[in-house]
Amino acid sequence: MIAILSALLPTFALIVLGYALRQRSFLPDTFWPGAEKLTYFVTFPALLFSNTAKADLGSLPLLGITVAMLGTVAICTVLIIAAKPVLKVSPAAFSSLVQGAIRPNTYIGLAVAAALLGTEGLTVTALCVALVVPTVNVISVLACAHWGDNDRKPGLLSLLRDVGKNPLLMACVFGSVFNLTGIGLPPIIGPFLEVLGRAALPIGLLAVGAGLDLTAARRAGIAVGVSSFGKLVVSPAIAVGLCLALGLPSIETASVVLYAALPCSASAYVLARLMGGDAQMMASVITVHTLIAIITLPIIAILMHAV
Incomplete structure (x- = not known):
């Protein structure tokens, strides 16, 4: 446990430090959008590509991981939609709750995997990113288009094009191509990307902390509490059940369960604001999820270690 x-x-x-730096104005507010952009488009793709390109993908139970991870997302989506009559929120607010039920904070996920599960766990988590990122983006956009306060009805091609532009997804795809073709990490470029990727976790986690909004958290109501319980407790419980049913090995199970237990990603706020979701509720969901996850993630990690 220790x-x-x-x-x-x-x-x-690092998350707490990022929040403190933002509150103390140690850095200008203009720094944080740039840090998030650097993380999203440069350092995290470098980390994902370099890790995936050199991983031993052939030893992984790819089908089992895929079924467990996407099965968890699918069940959580069905559950939140089934709970809509009970939650009694506006359609726009409900679109934000759908995002809160399924969107994981990849920055925290990769940091947790690197800290607890080593190279193999980081590889499985990178695979989870490749599976979940496009899936939850499509579901989230459809939810916002259907329930959000907007007139935007995205076509299938534009939706797929937007998903295809995601740098985290593309990094995993290209890393897998380099891996499966036997190229692996190319000389010079490979070591460069590995060094660059080392900056991803600290910068990303500082940006997560800087984005916390405690004022929004204080406005959280019952719906946000239900969202937090669903994402941080129910989701990993579903993942555990699926992993056990599929007979996944311990490292793969721990990786999938911890990824399922992640708080909601800050990118959900951007989508809610752009597509007529309840941005205020989205800010509450993101902040409350992140704060509670400081408690729930260690508990889940300890329980997974004991299994």
Whole structure:
């Protein structure tokens, strides 16, 4: 237990530090959008590509991981839609709750995997990113188009084009291509990307902390509480059941379950604002999820270690 907490505490300490730096105006506010852009388009893709390109993908139970991960997303989507009459929120707010039910914060996920599960766990998590990122983006856009306060009805081609432009997804795809073709990490470029990728986790986690909105968290109501319980407790419980049913090995199971237990991504706020979702509720969901995850993720990690 001490080893798990020792591994996770630096991750959450970086989030707290990012929040403190933003509140103290240690850096100008203009720094944080640039840091997020650098992380999203440069350092995290470098980390995902370099890790995927050199991984031993042939040893992974790819079908089992795919079924467990996408099955968890599908079940959570069905559950939140089934709960809509009980939640009694506006359609726009409900579109934000759908995002909160399925969108994971990949930055935290990769940091947790690197700290707890080593290279193999990081590889499985990169695979989860490749599977989940396009899936939740499509579901989230459809939810916002259907329930959001807007007139935008995205076509299938434009939706797929937007998903295809996601740099995290593309990094995983190209890394897999280099891996499966036997190229692996090319000389010079490969080591360069590995060094560049080392900056991803600290910068990304600082940006997560800087984006927290405690004012929005204080406005959270019952719906946000239900969202938090669903994403941080129910989702990993579903993942555990699927992994056990599929007979996945321990590292793969831990990776999938921890990825399913991640708080909602900050990118959900951008989509809610652009497509008529309830941006205020989205900010509450993101902040409350992240704060509660500081408690729930170590507990889940400890329980997974004990299994």
